[in-house]
Amino acid sequence: MANLETIRGLAFDLDGTLIDSAPGLSRAMDLTLTELGFPAPGQQRVSTWIGNGADILVERALAWAGVEPDPQQQLQTRQRFDRHYADTVDAGSTLFPGVERTLAQLASLHLPMAVVTNKPTPFVAPLLASLNIDRYFSLIIGGDDVVAKKPHPAPLYLVLGTLGLYVDQLLFVGDSRNDIMAARSAGCPSVGLTYGYNYGEAIALSEPDYVLDRFTDLLPILGLSSLANQDV
Ligand SMILES: O=C(O)COP(=O)(O)O
Secondary structure: OOOHHHOOEEEEOOEOOOEEOHHHHHHHHHHHHHHOOOOOOOHHHHOOOOOOOHHHHHHHHHHHOOOOOOHHHHHHHHHHHHHHHHHHOOOOOEEOOOHHHHHHHHHOOOOOEEEEOOOOHHHHHHHHHHOOOHHHOOEEEOOOOOOOOOOOOHHHHHHHHHHOOOHHHEEEEEOOHHHHHHHHHHOOOEEEEOOOOOOOOOHHHHOOOEEEOOHHHHHHHOOOOOOHHHHO
C-alpha cells in the first residue's frame, strides 16, 4: 500500500471516474453509425469501447460494424462523431454520486488538483464548466495535449512537470486499466474505482494501490472525514 503522507497533488481521470459520460458518447455513436447505414450499437456496448480517446472509439465502432476504414474514412467518421458529440455531451453527462461534495472537501486540503483524460481536449473544459466542477482544477490535460495518451505515462509526466511534483507526490484516481498502467509507468500511486468503464473487467486485476467502490471513499484514505452518510 502506498504511503499517502507524501501526497502533494491529486489527479483524476474524467470519463468513468468523475463523470458518467456513456449516455452522451453512445448517443453520438448511435447517430454516427445509423447515418452511415449501420445498426446502432447502444450504450451497453459503447461503454466497453470508452477509455482510449475518440479515434479508438470510432475505430472500435467501425470494426464492430464490420468496416476496415482507410485513413480518409476513419477521419470522416471521427469528424461526424465529433459533430454529434458536440450536441449530446452536455445532456448525456452527469457526475457520479458524491463527486461534487467530495471535490469540495478535497479542496480543503489545498493541494493542486488536475484532470487527466483521453477525451478530445476541446470537449473537456466546457464539460467541466457545464457540470460546475471546473473551479476545482488548476490543470486540465485532454487527449490532444500530449502526443501519447494513457496508458502511456506522458500525460502524468506533464502534470508532474507543470506542478513541480516528484512521482510519489501525485495520487492518480481512475476507473480504467489505462489509468492504473499510466500511474504505474510514471511511478505514481493510484486509486482504482470499481464503478466506471473498464472494458467489462474488474479494476482490481490492474492492481492499483487502492480499490474503492465510491468516489466518497477517497476522503478517509486522504485523512478527511467520510461523507458516506450524507451524500450517497
Ligand atoms: O476515451 C475517452 O474519451 C475517455 O477518456 P478518459 O477515461 O481518459 O476520461
